[in-house]
Amino acid sequence: MSDIKVGITDRDGNHHLVDAPTDMNMNLMELVRTYELAPEGTIGVCGGMAMCASCQCYIESNHNLGNRSEEEEAMLAEAFNVEDNSRLGCQIYITSQLNGLEIKLAPED
Ligand code: FES
Numbered sequence: 756m757s758d759i760k761v762g763i764t765d766r767d768g769n770h771h772l773v774d775a776p777t778d779m780n781m782n783l784m785e786l787v788r789t790y791e792l793a794p795e796g797t798i799g800v801c802g803g804m805a806m807c808a809s810c811q812c813y814i815e816s817n818h819n820l821g822n823r824s825e826e827e828e829a830m831l832a833e834a835f836n837v838e839d840n841s842r843l844g845c846q847i848y849i850t851s852q853l854n855g856l857e858i859k860l861a862p863e864d
Contacts, residue, residue: 783844803845
């Protein structure tokens with residue numbers, strides 16, 4: 756059993772507690788898409804290359820995700836609605852350390 760639980764608040768404010776696999780090299784953007792928690796075309800637009808910010812989310816729990824990469828930092832510098840706890844979901848891979856993570860999807864630009 757290698758699933759963890761991740762809480763995701765969608766753009767309508769609805770909370771979803773979902774199972775997330777740790778053994779599929781999956782990132783948070785792909786997780787949101789898997790559960791169809793954001794309409795097609797509004798998340799993961801660049802395919803996870805840190806080039807669109809459509810996967811921006813706010814980290815609402817105290818998990819240590821490590822620092823933003825240079826590419827992530829650069830993209831967020833150009834994005835809208837960026838907060839201190841903003842991250843690009845496509846740059847965060849699901850690992851067992853993230854069990855209980857809570858994220859909220861940023862509004863569409
Ligand atoms: S999917 Fe484009 S930046 Fe994450």
